[in-house]
Amino acid sequence: MGNEQVIKSTLESFKMLCTHYARGLNSLTPEQLKQREDGEWSLGQMYVHLIQSALHMHLRNAEGCLTGSGSGEPSAGKTPAGITAFAQGEFPPVRIRVPDSPQYTPAQPESKEELAEGLSRVSREMKNMAGRLLETKSSGVIVHPGFGELDAAEWYRLVEMHYRHHLRQEERLRANLQTELL
Numbered sequence: 001m002g003n004e005q006v007i008k009s010t011l012e013s014f015k016m017l018c019t020h021y022a023r024g025l026n027s028l029t030p031e032q033l034k035q036r037e038d039g040e041w042s043l044g045q046m047y048v049h050l051i052q053s054a055l056h057m058h059l060r061n062a063e064g065c066l067t068g069s070g071s072g073e074p075s076a077g078k079t080p081a082g083i084t085a086f087a088q089g090e091f092p093p094v095r096i097r098v099p100d101s102p103q104y105t106p107a108q109p110e111s112k113e114e115l116a117e118g119l120s121r122v123s124r125e126m127k128n129m130a131g132r133l134l135e136t137k138s139s140g141v142i143v144h145p146g147f148g149e150l151d152a153a154e155w156y157r158l159v160e161m162h163y164r165h166h167l168r169q170e171e172r173l174r175a176n177l178q179t180e181l182l
Helices: 003-026 030-034 043-067 080-088 112-135 152-165 167-181
Strands: 141-144 148-151
Touching (some): 003 152, 043 141, 080 152
Antiparallel strands (some): 141 148
């Protein structure tokens, strides 16, 4: 599949994921959004994480690759985890648990509206970035902490891969809600 088709299919898949998350958000009460069980994040924190990582890491780094603030020509390449993730088109199906910490644990959302606007903003930014990527032939690279050197299109793809990866967490957190409601 050519780069143009990868960008287009990434955007289409992301749109479906974003619609899924927006519908899910609409079905939750403010209390359910903030409910936490057994050291897990709340659904609201998961939404905050998805929005912030897309805007402040993945898309920001895609932009950096396009504007030259990346590290330029590849040198170290991808890590084995990066090679595998991009070959398979997804994150490994493993649960990543990190102890709560101020620098990693997302804050609870202020409101459903904040999250809805965040999802809308990510959707707009993904559409804009797709257009830019389709117009650009090459880019620099920026190192991902787990995957190694990624170019702008790869950082872009990470948004969709990351949203898809969190579907399992969403399912687990919703199952906890159902248990609590019985």
